[in-house]
Amino acid sequence: MKIYNSIFILFILINIIHNVYSESLLWVDTTNTRSFMDPLGWTPQQQPSASDYTTINNNAQVFEKDNNINVASILLEGSSSLSLENGETAAKNINLKSTSSIQFSKMFTDTFDFYGSSKMIIEEGAILANNSDHKILNVGFYDNSQFYSNCVSCGILYFGTNFIFNNESSLNLAGTVLGPLSDSVYIFNHQSKSKLSKIQISPTYASTEFIFKDNSSGSVSEVFDNSIFLVNSSFFGVRYGILMHDQTKMYVDNNAWFLSYTGYISRVRDLEISNSGYIGNSGDFYSEGNFLNINSFGIIESIPGNLHLNATLTTLNSGTARSLNGSIHIYKKVVGKLAYFHINGGNLFIHPQSNTSLTDSHIYIREGGRAYVSQDATLILERTTFNNEGGTITTNGSIIVTPSSSILNEKDFFIQSSIISTNKNSDIPLDNKGSINLNAVNNNIQNSNLNNNIYDDSSASGSSSNNKKDIRLEVNIKNTGSIKVDKNHNVYIKNYQQSGGNSSFVFDNSNINSNETIKFDNGTIHGNGTFGNSLDQNSGQLGSRNETISIDINGNYTLNTTGSILIKIESEQDYSKINILNDADIKGNIEIKVSKHLINQENKELNIIKYSNLNSNGFNSVKFKTYDPASGDEEDQEENNCLKSSTTKSSFSVLVGCGKKSLSGGAIAGIVIGCAVGVIAVVSIIHYRSRIALKLRHSSIAMKLTTMKANK
Structure with missing residues (x-):
């Protein structure tokens, strides 16, 4: 107790001494x-x-x-x-x-307050916290007060939590380093105005936030004259906007965070993000200078704003660009090595005339994200993966791939242009587990409400073209999903293999070319067009029960025992046809679905499959079905006089119909005339025979009279 009393008395004495000696x-x-x-x-x-x-x-x-x-x-x-x-x-x-x-050179203090158009000027100096542990320093600007800093190389302002500009106050910096020592907030209220010229913002130890409220400077802070933002190991936030002029630069380094909230950062001339630095943008971020470098695990992210990468050169060396329900726009040249693009529910737009080259890198489109390669844009993938894991990819520009690259599609892939390999002998996989549509117009993207003519789909070829369009896919396609080729296309595929019971390949009046045999292990293939090489069907179904097909195979055709062909016959003119240029080795099954209206008509032989030579005994089994075109009801049928199949060395045909022939008027007239002629002939014969008999009778009587006379 005595100790506490002593401390209390000492405290009182200190205050008394302070009051005595304070003036x-x-x-x-x-x-x-x-x-x-x-x-x-x-x-x-x-x-x-x-x-x-x-x-x-x-x-x-x-x-x-x-x-x-x-x-x-x-x-x-x-x-x-x-x-x-x-x-x-x-x-x-x-x-x-x-x-x-x-006006001063170096100031140590805890609080600044400015009222009534007052000014603070710093030249060749610094403002520092007035304590060793860098406690909070409050700075308030009110009324029409102004802050000026002009330093060629050494001006340093170390501020703390509250750096507030109110009313008509303004911040005017030139050649100055802003270096907050604790969690700092720069708040610009009301009609405050700020002009940052030739500055360096370097919050080395703290979290810093720029907040522009109300109508302060038109909600925009302007940065001029070769200014430099250095955000190092700290947090730096911007609300409403920063407009950067001239040759300004921004550096975000050493785990620093730079956040742009609801406003925009415009005309960032040069920007570097490195050493796990992070820029997060919820408004509009415009990079328009000579370079944008994202290095050493640096990250730039749209959450969910727009990142406009319009620098002359954007590099990502072990850097990442991400979009979370936002958009990343590439306008010029992007070079990435060990780079990552993550598009989660957002967009990646590669604009016309741009060039994006990625090496040992990764692009991930996820959770409803979209990637669009515009016409006249180029995307180069060198030892790089391009994975669509739940979004949409649309390519209307060129994609160039090198060995050890790969493409994976698990959702929607609209291919409107070619995928070119730098090595024609390499095996570059395109693994499709979703849906691929060749040259389909992607209405989802075309109808999206995007900013200011971000891209133009008007030049994209649609399905209405009368001339066939060439698309080269110099990759090995493994299809376990679905592929649809729109009408009138010449499609080259380096290698194609289809597997999976739900897989499908559908084409419409198009040519499918390959230097290798098309491998068809499962699923379905149907449509109209030409395979420019051989087709090897191990299993699955060629054809359709619901529509007629017309397929030409300019090579050999092999059908193994577990595979089948589906044929539909709607009429004598409309029925499925398969023409094989060379040999056929058929060992599987065929199912023929015939309209019931053809059964009672006259027998008609239809050549269903043609080939140059049959290298087998034909189908293991032939099954017939009839259907009602009106109701769609089907019924199994045994092969009979009304439904017969025939296999020869050059074709497989079906004889349909068992109705009797009806007689025409000419036939009936012929029969009548024939009968009349017959009757006349019979009557003539009878008459002739009667005359002969009578004549013989007369002759016999005469002979008998002569004999009697002689005997007398």
Whole structure:
């Protein structure tokens, strides 16, 4: 208890001593320009000390040169001014009012307050926190107060939490480094205006945030004249906007975070993000300078704003560009090595005339994300993976791939242009587990409400073209999903293999060419067009139960025992046809679905499959079905006189129909005439025979009379 009482008494004594030795000094010499440390300028007349509270007013002009100042506080008002050169100034509190101004080289303080059009000017100096552990320093600008800093190379402003600009106050910096020492917030309220010129913003130790509120500077902070933003190991936030002019530069380094909220950052001339630095953008971010470098695990992300990469050269060396429900726009040249693009529910737009080259890199389209390669744009993938894991890819420009690259599609892939390999002998996989549509117009992207003509789909070829369009896919396609080729196309595929029971390949009046045999292990293939090489069907179904097909195979055709062909016959003119240029090796099954209206008609032989030579005994089984075109009802049928199949060395045909022939009018007339002729012939014969018999009878009587006469 005695110890606590002693401490309390000591505390009281300290305060008494402080009050005894603390003075309030008032500057009284308003006619002469005197030194701050001159006792004659003060009342009481004494040299200011560390415990003194000083006030300078009434247009007084005070200076100090080459000496250090250490006082408790400094208050300037009434248009007075204080100029401090070379030495160091320490004051716990500094207040400027009524158009007063202060100019100094280096200032140690805890709080600044500026009122009534007052000014603070720093030249070749710095403002530092007035304590060793860098406690919070509050700076407030009110009314029409102004802050000026002009330093060729060394101006440093170290601020703390509250750096507030109110009313018509403004921040004017040139050649100055802003280096907050603790969690800092730059708040621009009301009609405040700021102009940052030739500055360096370097919040090395702290989290820094620029907040522009109300109508401050039109909600935009402007940066001029080769200024540099250095965000190092800290947090730096911007609300509403920063407009960067001239050759300004921005560096985000060493785990620093730079966040742009609802506004925009425009005309960033040069930008570098490195050493796990991070830029997150929720508004519009425009990179328009000579370079944008994202290095050493640096990240730039749209969350969910727009990143406009319009620098002459954008590089990603072990860097990442991400979009979370936002958009990344590439307008010029992007070079990436060990780079990552993550598009999660957002967009990646590669614009016309742009060139994106990625080496040992990865592109991931996920969760409804979209990637669009515009016409006249180029995407080069060197030992790079391009994975669509739940979004949409549309390519209307060129994709160039090198060995060890790969493409994976698990959702929607609209291919409107070619995929070219730099090595025609390499095996570059395109693994399709989703849906691929060759040259289909992607209505989802075409109808999207995107900003200011981001791209033009008007030149994309649609399915209405009368001329066949060439698409080269110089990759090995493994299809376990679905592929649809729109009407009138020449499609070259280096290698094609289809597997999976739900896989499908559908084409419409198109040519499918390959230097290798098309491998068809499962699923379905149907449509109309030509395979430019051999087709090897191990299993699955060639043809359709629901529509007629017409397929030409300009090579050999092999059908193994587990495979089948589906044929539909709607009429004598409309039925499925398969023409094989060379040999056929058929060992599987065939199912023939016939309209029931053909059964009662006259027998008709239809050549279903033609080939040059049959190298097998034909189908293992032939099954017939009839269907009602009106109701769609089907019924199994046994092979009979009305439904028969025939296999020869050159064709497989079906004999359909068992109805009797009806007689025409000419046939009936012929029968009548024939019958009449027959009757006449019969009557003539009977008449002729009667005459002969009568004649013979007469002859016999005459002979008998002659004999009787002789005997007499």
